[in-house]
Amino acid sequence: MIEFLPLGKITEKYSDEIHAAVLRAVDSGRYLLGTEVSAFESEYADYIGARNCVACANGLDALWLILRAYMELGVMEPGDEVLVPANTYIATILAISDNGLKPVPVEPKWETLEIDEDLIEGLITPRTKALITVHLYGRLSWSGRMADICRRHGLKLIEDNAQAHGCETLNGRRTGSLGDAAGHSFYPGKNLGALGDAGAVTTDDGILADTIRTLANYGSSEKYVFRYKGRNSRMDEVQAAVLRVKLAHLDEDNAARKRIAARYLEGIRNPLISMPELLPEQSNVWHQFPVFCERRDELQQHLADKGIQTLIHYPIPPHKQECYSEWGGLSFPVTERIHERELSLPIGPVLTDGDVKQVIEAVNSFVE
Numbered sequence: 572m573i574e575f576l577p578l579g580k581i582t583e584k585y586s587d588e589i590h591a592a593v594l595r596a597v598d599s600g601r602y603l604l605g606t607e608v609s610a611f612e613s614e615y616a617d618y619i620g621a622r623n624c625v626a627c628a629n630g631l632d633a634l635w636l637i638l639r640a641y642m643e644l645g646v647m648e649p650g651d652e653v654l655v656p657a658n659t660y661i662a663t664i665l666a667i668s669d670n671g672l673k674p675v676p677v678e679p680k681w682e683t684l685e686i687d688e689d690l691i692e693g694l695i696t697p698r699t700k701a702l703i704t705v706h707l708y709g710r711l712s713w714s715g716r717m718a719d720i721c722r723r724h725g726l727k728l729i730e731d732n733a734q735a736h737g738c739e740t741l742n743g744r745r746t747g748s749l750g751d752a753a754g755h756s757f758y759p760g761k762n763l764g765a766l767g768d769a770g771a772v773t774t775d776d777g778i779l780a781d782t783i784r785t786l787a788n789y790g791s792s793e794k795y796v797f798r799y800k801g802r803n804s805r806m807d808e809v810q811a812a813v814l815r816v817k818l819a820h821l822d823e824d825n826a827a828r829k830r831i832a833a834r835y836l837e838g839i840r841n842p843l844i845s846m847p848e849l850l851p852e853q854s855n856v857w858h859q860f861p862v863f864c865e866r867r868d869e870l871q872q873h874l875a876d877k878g879i880q881t882l883i884h885y886p887i888p889p890h891k892q893e894c895y896s897e898w899g900g901l902s903f904p905v906t907e908r909i910h911e912r913e914l915s916l917p918i919g920p921v922l923t924d925g926d927v928k929q930v931i932e933a934v935n936s937f938v939e
């Protein structure tokens with residue numbers, strides 16, 4: 572059986588260092604707001620290339636905190652619109668609607684799965700205040716043109732970097748440093764994964780970072796004085812200690828993913844299966860390896876019969892979810908086609924050469 576993502580094996584790879592880090596945090600006697608979190612924040616800010624990093628409880632909170640901080644700072648107000656790719660994971664959209672802002676979904680391009688930049692300007696209204704770009708599946712979804720559109724229309728450019736830690740532009744700038752602010756998730760299955768929930772915001776904007784830090788601490792920067800109606804969103808010391816170990820090995824793990832992706836791209840030859848247009852190597856850290864097939868469910872069954880576990884990212888697009896039934900009637904054909912045809916192959920950094928060979932052979936043996 573080839574597991575989709577054997578998290579235990581990934582932890583085991585660094586188990587000596589992880590055990591030592593966890594014990595260090597446990598023995599410190601300090602479990603929140605301590606030195607592991609502040610050390611992680613500065614190491615991660617350096618890695619991303621951003622001036623500030625504020626740790627928080629999870630990736631959804633990170634995105635929520637960015638938007639709420641902009642609202643507290645008077646940059647946006649309830650009812651304002653935020654552009655977002657229609658094919659993203661639901662969390663990106665929840666962060667918008669939960670703040671009383673209006674998500675405006677934008678179709679992606681079928682060839683790249685990235686937000687279709689040709690559609691952005693046509694959707695901008697006087698109430699549009701931000702664009703959230705999502706580096707979905709680990710692939711860069713940013714360009715100078717996107718940044719320029721945001722600048723010209725006075726939109727905040729926010730990155731959802733939950734799936735793309737370590738991904739770079741051609742100039743070597745990392746995702747998470749490309750816009751005004753970025754939300755990161757360290758959910759265990761992400762490229763940089765904790766052993767539980769964790770998240771962070773990176774930004775060059777010091778005022779935004781301070782506002783987020785206050786919001787994440789009940790709205791307080793001074794003990795028992797509450798400036799905002801905030802929430803409690805903290806990363807704990809144990810997770811920060813683990814993430815410091817994992818961060819030191821992130822490039823190594825991403826390199827393993829890239830090697831596996833290169834073998835899939837070379838080895839998978841099946842007229843029933845397509846793959847997205849390629850990007851330069853550094854611009855995809857392959858959180859997922861998506862393939863597309865009209866008979867996706869049969870392909871998934873075929874692979875399962877051969878002992879290969881796959882997942883669908885994602886089976887139902889946000890605009891078809893019950894929680895957004897108020898959008899009833901909206902149609903996003905490209906997004907729907909992605910959700911009908913997508914299948915993610917195993918690409919975890921602990922997949923062996925033999926596993927990869929087996930996956931390629933199984934995919935290539937899927938016939939009419």
Ligand SMILES: *Cc1c(COP(=O)(O)O)cnc(C)c1O
Binds near residue numbers: 630705731756758770
């Ligand atoms: C995982 C994920 C999130 C949310 O992160 P959590 O830590 O699970 O809250 C947000 N956006 C995208 C694209 C994600 O994949």
